[in-house]
Amino acid sequence: METINWKELPFAYYKTDCNSRSYWKNGAWSEPEFSDSEYMPIHIAATSLHYGQEVFEGLKAFIGKDGKIRVFRWEENAKRMQDSCSGIMMAAPTTELFKEMVFETILRNKKFVPPYGTGASLYIRPLTIGTGARVGVRPSDEFMFLVFVSPVGPYFKEGFSPVSFMVTRDYDRAAPKGTGRYKVGGNYAASLSSMHLAHEKGFANVLYLDAKEKKYIDECGPANFFGIKNNTYITPKSESILPSITNKSLVQLAEYLGMKTEIRPVLLEELDTFEEAGACGTAAVISPIKRIFDDSNGKIYNFGDTAGPLSTKLYNMLRDIQNGDAEDVFGWNTIVE
Numbered sequence: 001m002e003t004i005n006w007k008e009l010p011f012a013y014y015k016t017d018c019n020s021r022s023y024w025k026n027g028a029w030s031e032p033e034f035s036d037s038e039y040m041p042i043h044i045a046a047t048s049l050h051y052g053q054e055v056f057e058g059l060k061a062f063i064g065k066d067g068k069i070r071v072f073r074w075e076e077n078a079k080r081m082q083d084s085c086s087g088i089m090m091a092a093p094t095t096e097l098f099k100e101m102v103f104e105t106i107l108r109n110k111k112f113v114p115p116y117g118t119g120a121s122l123y124i125r126p127l128t129i130g131t132g133a134r135v136g137v138r139p140s141d142e143f144m145f146l147v148f149v150s151p152v153g154p155y156f157k158e159g160f161s162p163v164s165f166m167v168t169r170d171y172d173r174a175a176p177k178g179t180g181r182y183k184v185g186g187n188y189a190a191s192l193s194s195m196h197l198a199h200e201k202g203f204a205n206v207l208y209l210d211a212k213e214k215k216y217i218d219e220c221g222p223a224n225f226f227g228i229k230n231n232t233y234i235t236p237k238s239e240s241i242l243p244s245i246t247n248k249s250l251v252q253l254a255e256y257l258g259m260k261t262e263i264r265p266v267l268l269e270e271l272d273t274f275e276e277a278g279a280c281g282t283a284a285v286i287s288p289i290k291r292i293f294d295d296s297n298g299k300i301y302n303f304g305d306t307a308g309p310l311s312t313k314l315y316n317m318l319r320d321i322q323n324g325d326a327e328d329v330f331g332w333n334t335i336v337e
């Protein structure tokens with residue numbers, strides 16, 4: 001194995017030793033299989049290829065000072081995958097199968113879990129796809145559940161340094177009664193061209209507004225949005241955003257730290273009143289936001305070039321729990337053994 005420069009790892013695919021697969025056929029999941037192949041044979045008419053029957057998840061594992069591997073809130077990811085699968089008429093992996101395949105895949109790739117102190121982590125990518133052949137638009141009755149892992153660094157190359165986002169009204173990612181609350185591939189396809197535009201203009205990603213009125217904040221590319229003012233953690237309530245497990249954890253941590261919390265519609269113009277803002281997610285952890293640019297009128301919302309004190313406190317506390325440096329007060333970690 002080549003030596004990995006853990007501290008310089010990008011957020012990218014890295015080939016590991018093993019992935020796991022289970023197949024849904026005749027109403028049941030098969031025993032997991034483990035494979036060293038990065039490929040899978042798939043029917044040319046599979047519903048995942050033609051009609052987007054595809055659901056994925058993202059979670060992380062960390063090695064602590066004590067050498068133990070901790071997985072963060074895997075049951076929440078299992079639940080969300082089940083919810084996403086039912087949202088687009090797919091069979092969902094059971095919680096037990098999800099756990100078995102996630103944990104066994106980590107164990108078989110132990111040497112790829114980034115060492116303590118490198119800032120990197122093992123990203124786990126569970127995926128469920130429709131594999132049955134259809135030409136008419138109908139759900140499949142055969143599915144594949146797959147888990148692979150990849151050692152990763154920060155999602156935004158700036159890490160915990162503040163990034164800028166762009167608001168645009170020319171593109172929507174998800175409609176109010178659409179699939180935005182599910183983690184399905186189609187949402188990400190719908191985000192690619194606006195993301196590309198944001199990158200071309202020098203922004204980390206797009207801050208999406210609600211698709212109906214274009215008044216309220218939805219989310220930040222592949223992460224939820226939060227703002228902080230008057231010791232209050234504020235995050236959008238919207239039916240077209242992904243219910244982020246990181247965001248839910250930050251709400252709990254904010255309350256634990258004595259902050260108030262509000263989950264409610266957040267008007268774009270309210271940004272002017274926020275002292276701090278950030279994007280949060282498994283991949284992004286917390287990416288503080290320094291600037292938001294509205295491309296329809298050139299308005300700029302500024303939050304400062306350095307991370308704010310409360311975002312920093314929340315970030316450190318979350319990371320300390322994930323790394324096993326702080327007491328796991330909410331019981332979020334499961335040790336892989």
Ligand code: PLP
Nearest residue numbers: 222223224242244245246281282
């Ligand atoms: N929003 C979107 C669109 C995402 O893809 C993600 C990543 O999973 C998130 C938010 C953050 O969710 P979580 O904290 O569960 O990773």
Ligand code: COI
Nearest residue numbers: 058059222281282283284
């Ligand atoms: C995550 O935060 O886990 C994500 O899935 C983000 C992105 C890579 C899609």
